[in-house]
Amino acid sequence: xxxxxxxxxxxxxxxxxxxxxxxxxxxxxxxxxxxxxxxxxxxxxxxxxxxxxxxxxxxxxxxxxxxxxxxxxxxxxxxxxxxxxxxxxxxxxxxxxxxxxxxxxx
Amino acid sequence: xxxxxxxxxxxxxxxxxxxxxxxxxxxxxxxxxxxxxxxxxxxxxxxxxxxxxxxxxxxxxxxxxxxxxxxxxxxxxxxxxxxxxxxxxxxxxxxxxxxxxxxxxxxxxxxxxxxxxxxxxxxxxxxxxxxxxxxxxxxxxxxxxxxxxxxxxxxxxxxxxxxxxxxxxxxxxxxxxxxxxxxxxxxxxxxxxxxxxxxxxxxxxxxxxxxxxxxxxxxxxxxxxxxxxxxxxxxxxxxxxxxxxxxxxxxxxxxxxxxxxxxxxxxxxxxxxxxxxxxxxxxxxxxxxxxxxxxxxxxxxxxxxxxxxxxxxxxxxxxxxxxxxxxxxxxxxxxxxxxxxxxxxxxxxxxxxxxxxxxxxxxxxxxxxxx
Numbered sequence: 001x002x003x004x005x006x007x008x009x010x011x012x013x014x015x016x017x018x019x020x021x022x023x024x025x026x027x028x029x030x031x032x033x034x035x036x037x038x039x040x041x042x043x044x045x046x047x048x049x050x051x052x053x054x055x056x057x058x059x060x061x062x063x064x065x066x067x068x069x070x071x072x073x074x075x076x077x078x079x080x081x082x083x084x085x086x087x088x089x090x091x092x093x094x095x096x097x098x099x100x101x102x103x104x105x106x
Numbered sequence: 107x108x109x110x111x112x113x114x115x116x117x118x119x120x121x122x123x124x125x126x127x128x129x130x131x132x133x134x135x136x137x138x139x140x141x142x143x144x145x146x147x148x149x150x151x152x153x154x155x156x157x158x159x160x161x162x163x164x165x166x167x168x169x170x171x172x173x174x175x176x177x178x179x180x181x182x183x184x185x186x187x188x189x190x191x192x193x194x195x196x197x198x199x200x201x202x203x204x205x206x207x208x209x210x211x212x213x214x215x216x217x218x219x220x221x222x223x224x225x226x227x228x229x230x231x232x233x234x235x236x237x238x239x240x241x242x243x244x245x246x247x248x249x250x251x252x253x254x255x256x257x258x259x260x261x262x263x264x265x266x267x268x269x270x271x272x273x274x275x276x277x278x279x280x281x282x283x284x285x286x287x288x289x290x291x292x293x294x295x296x297x298x299x300x301x302x303x304x305x306x307x308x309x310x311x312x313x314x315x316x317x318x319x320x321x322x323x324x325x326x327x328x329x330x331x332x333x334x335x336x337x338x339x340x341x342x343x344x345x346x347x348x349x350x351x352x353x354x355x356x357x358x359x360x361x362x363x364x365x366x367x368x369x370x371x372x373x374x375x376x377x378x379x380x381x382x383x384x385x386x387x388x389x390x391x392x393x394x395x396x397x398x399x400x401x402x403x404x405x406x407x408x409x410x411x412x413x414x415x416x417x418x419x420x421x422x423x424x425x426x427x428x429x430x431x432x433x434x435x436x437x438x439x440x441x442x443x444x445x446x447x448x449x450x451x452x453x454x455x456x457x458x459x460x461x462x463x464x465x466x467x468x469x470x471x472x473x474x475x476x477x
Contacts, residue, residue: 014141014142014163014165014166015166017140018166018169018182050182051169051182053185053186054167054168054169054185054186055166055167055169056166058167059185059186059188060188060207060208065165065166065167067164067165068165068166101165101166102165
């Protein structure tokens with residue numbers, strides 16, 4: 001059974017500029033048959049904004065880029081397995097999934 | 107009417123400078139891609155308004171942009187660089203095997219005759235080609251796979267294919283340079299490659315005359331005499347007159363033969379430019395004096411060019427892709443510095459002026475003559 005859910009995603013400014021996204025937050029239709037996962041959210045993000053392919057996760061390995069972090073519900077989810085369910089509040093659209101560029105100098 | 111356009115890639119964006127044939131009054135457009143590292147931007151020789159740009163970021167990876175209107179507007183194109191077959195390993199800094207991993211595009215080289223064809227030299231070192239304007243990329247695996255790949259080792263900046271010279275006389279011939287693997291040539295359009303390092307001597311190698319392992323910084327060719335190439339190596343400036351079959355050192359009376367860029371005068375096959383840097387450990391000009399050295403004899407005898415360049419307290423570096431020439435009459439010579447200056451000479455290097463002085467560190471300079 002298909003189960004599409006609306007997930008809110010907050011992107012860092014450089015990626016919004018790259019993909020010509022005028023708002024700080026986008027709402028994605030995520031196929032969440034079973035559970036809404038990090039992998040499903042990123043797939044939906046890349047499908048809607050092809051310019052972001054490879055910018056959040058490495059294309060060859062699928063791994064999160066080292067200087068990118070994932071936050072939601074006041075939790076750092078960066079090291080969670082990509083196929084684990086995201087918090088229910090994210091899956092319900094009540095809280096955003098935040099993609100963050102790590103702070104670094106230069 | 108002739109227009110000269112200079113494409114400048116920096117650590118914080120790209121800048122486009124334009125001037126008329128006099129090359130005295132410059133306008134600047136930028137920063138484009140503000141905040142992003144632009145490793146290289148270069149236009150097609152047959153369609154100058156078709157420009158490719160490599161944007162790289164430690165945060166967000168590799169992005170490739172393309173412009174079809176001379177840099178006024180851009181769109182992202184393909185950024186999938188997948189090694190052909192099983193990537194295998196090269197040597198890591200400690201000599202241990204390390205898997206080949208794509209990091210970034212160092213150099214984009216548009217085809218001499220087809221605007222939709224462009225080559226990408228990447229880190230970890232490999233050569234990719236697109237024939238659809240950058241939308242998709244395929245590796246030319248003969249270079250990485252010709253046999254010595256497992257012995258290649260990165261230089262301090264990473265194991266990068268940073269130089270690709272497309273032969274103007276022979277469409278099947280290309281020259282590539284890799285830090286720190288050396289120099290290679292193909293005579294069959296990239297299917298197979300061979301090292302061209304006879305005559306190179308590198309004291310940091312266990313065998314200083316080994317076939318691979320040399321840290322070649324840059325190679326330049328004059329289109330009218332394609333078998334003659336000039337090389338700036340980690341140390342030593344060299345030339346070949348037989349398309350790389352053998353090299354001869356031409357450092358001559360240079361104050362130091364360490365440096366990164368090398369360029370050939372567009373109208374004089376024996377006129378060559380380098381920017382000597384103090385040493386491999388001290389990356390600024392000797393005595394804080396920024397001097398381009400010009401040889402009119404194909405090397406060996408060099409003259410310092412100083413007029414308009416800072417001759418005291420200058421501690422910048424000039425990176426390998428940050429020097430180019432235009433083919434106006436008289437020829438123009440340009441280079442950018444890690445201190446954010448863009449210097450230009452409209453008379454072959456006799457006189458220089460700073461076109462810009464406060465850019466981010468300059469990574470690449472490419473010049474186009476339009477009209």
